[in-house]
Amino acid sequence: MVDCKIKAYISRLKQVIYESRKDNYYFNNESEIKFNVLIALENINDLLSRLKKDSEADAFLDEAVALINSFKRSVKDCDVNQTNHLDPLFDAFFQKYNLDNTKDLVMMKLVYQLQCLSDYLNKMKKSDQINKKEITKNEQRTNNFKSTKKFKVKLSIDPLSRSYAFRLAFAISVFAFIVNYFNLQHGNWILFTISSLTYPFYEISRQRTGKRIFGTIIGGIIVIILFSFLQLRDAGIIVMVITLFLTIFFMDNYTYSMIFSTITAISSFVLVENSTNLSLDRIIYVIIGGVCAVLLSKLVLPYQESDAEKDLKKMYDEIIVGFFNDIGSAQNYTDDFKHKIMNFMLFTGMIEDKLSALIKVSNAEMVTSFIGVRHALILNIYNEYRWLLANKNCIEDYKNICQDISKNDKYRNTENDEQLIGEIISQYSLKNKVVVWESIEIIRSMNQLDLFKRPSGN
Template sequence: MNIKYIISKTITFIGIVIPIMLFNGIFGDENLLIGVMSVALMLMLLERDLTVHPVKHTLQLVGLNLVMGIAAFIATSNLWLAIPINLVLIFILGHSLLYDLKKPIYMPFILQYLFILFTPITLNQLPKRLLALVVGALIIMLVQILVNRNKLTQAGDKLIEQVIQSLMKKIEDMRKGISDSEDEIAGLLRELRKMISDRRKDELHLTEEARIKLSLSVALEKIALSLEKMDYIDLQKECVEDVYQFLDLAKDVFKDKTKIEQINHLGKNLVSKYDKEKVSDQVAVEMGYNIAFLNDSLQELHMLDKDKYNLVKNVEEVSTRYQCLFNKKYIKIDTVKFSFATRLAIGITLTTFMSQYFNLAQGKWMVFTILALVVPIYEVSKQKSKDRVIATITGGILALILFSIFTDTLTKVILLLLVGYINMYFTRYRYTSILYTTLAIGAASLAGEIQVLTINRIIFVIVGLVMATLINKLILHYNLEDNNNYLIHMYQATIDEMKKEAQFLMEGQASKYSIKNLLIITSMIEDKLLMNNQILEDNQIEVKLDESRALISDIYHFYICKSQAEVYQ
């Protein structure tokens, strides 16, 4: 852990604490947790680029926050109305914010709703609460605009540089006789395509910058795949060294624009050198095509004016086949989304009712445990349940020791800030849960007996754990194998659609946006399958993906080359 990392985390922590304190000062203690969750949502959503449609996303966030605020107020006012309200709202949030291919974002939204639910207010306080929710949504989008408006340019360029450097390292390993896989390169390219996916307008149409960088990603992927086929001897050795020279120039193109002419000159020379009329080695010829593809993409990006980066050219209707496959608006019962949303809605509604009906002061921990442990995939819930118990007991003991020794309010507040700061250095669920437990009990101890709070929390967490286990096992059970089968079917269907688009191009009926979206989707499916495979450990899945990746990049390259040829005819 270096000093820069510590400084970065410290600045981030200060940047979190200050707005929360300001929020508390403006909107009062009863709305403090809205400030906390607004900051949490702000940080989580920074992973996504929402700046393509800033007005649309602002209205969505404001609308969602207002719906949650009003629903929570009605639910706390009437125990029986709370049942249908909680059931419907949690189902909608769980279903709409769990994605087949993207990282889910249901947790902070539902957690915010529960915080509002367990911090009841009077009718006179409702306007201030709704205003706090609106301000929270506006803060999220303001930070999005400040941080993410040039994300694909800044972070995307860095990723492309990393891929090029990884390719150069791969060649350096070939010189030493070291065999290396392209897993790191594939991971970087998937990350780049996630960014590109966020730059789609209406989830379909790519901006000019995103379109070109998608082609760059394919060109780099094809070079990596070609290197896998090459031996470091004779003509192929010479070809590998030529590629290294080209990449060495290309890696600095985003920092030094003056090199673009050198890159273009070298690229054209290499394409001519490895023309199929001059050499018989098919892999070397293939590499020549790949260099041409990469060079053309770099030149096109260089020629694109900055003010046209977010331009979408020739918006056209995307093929109905694509929309039917991947842009479904209806609810299907046999999916992980429906299964999860149903289980979560039942679990939270039931435990919330129990907590309110029996007036359980610490019953909310039962509800929070349901939210943490009712998860989309059954296998994940088993490990999380074990971690949750260990974390609750460990965190409870830690809180009991700390806040029994240090009893004055000021010292407790300082300790809570310190625990929150330390938590920023951990990512594993077990460790973050230990610190969250310490934080929660410590914060509650400011207004109660620490021993009673600790025991009560442990009891309610265990009750919630038992209920979550039963819900995951008995209600619409959905396991990892089901999810993988669904993803593999989607993956094959996507590749088949790419083949059809290539065929339609030959017939003059293709939609250029469909092929680009299909390519992005294959990358996202691969990412999800590889995540699942960390648990399944099925080597055949990785072999299948490697084989398919080569086919996918070939189809896309053919499509781009053919469509460009038709333009210039």
């Protein structure tokens, strides 16, 4: 439950950063720092669940949590420059848990992420000395911008949106013509039903149609009882006001809402028309509209939840493959490429949110697993990118290390990680154990997911 709340908060903060971009692409200095703080906190949140349960880990966890709480209290203060007292706390912690002395790999990675958090805090302190709103960007639109725009379009104007728009326009146009041609009294009920039951996904249309027809039948029966048997025509306005209030009150319960909205709609006509005939007309028109909406969703450019799930997963994998391929090229370590990667990281968060919305009992385990594995992988790749951005002289070493790991069968077994890290560090000038371990985890995940054979999104 706590983990879900943390992820929800991070998702909301990412959305705020996404909406604050300049020209729907560029990040200012302040947004970049806040974004990287979020990534560090995400890493820490994921790593805490992997920490071993022993006395040493418990002591480490207590100190790490105390440090994070101090960081949290400091950033609540609008004046970040008043947080100099944190520096000795961070220094004492890093002196005690030095990367070279820490044996446990998960603990080592947590120390590294806390170091990143400390670095970002220092950047926040210096943000008054530089323009918080300053943006480093190229005057000309680059290929990085174009590839980013491609994924943005896929996330907003995708096959789902196009099929839904066409179906709705087609249905309304055809039935508006039929209603007008045959001069159907109250024929607008058909149009209202179609417009309210035509959903992007066929599954939702089918489910809502059954509830709407059931609610309309119950509402129609209640109208007949009220105005034909009990002869409460003079109370039509009172009934209409009460049921309108109940429609709003039960807005979250679709069946109840349909019952009361049916009573409200018919009550407005009972003074001049027969309530029984009105109820029958309403029921027939809703059934016609509901059946048509379901048939259109099923037959006209059908797009089901399974189709959306498949497209979103494919998009996520394309981003991962493209990102991994890009970080091995020194020419990509530019300010413009940095904006591209930050956009891609936000896109993956949006994809995760969309996939989470599609979770149901039948696919819950599979979708949750997909998100968890890819999320950990994209975080590892971003961590490697941030480290290489600050250590560009190690890019060639990094590429060679990744190639060596791919050729070494030892990486397939997590029990060999420490031995493999030692072998790699002894051969290369790149001595950062965390970077090497993340490289192993990336290659392992990419192979397990068969992503090396997938096309990139660039």
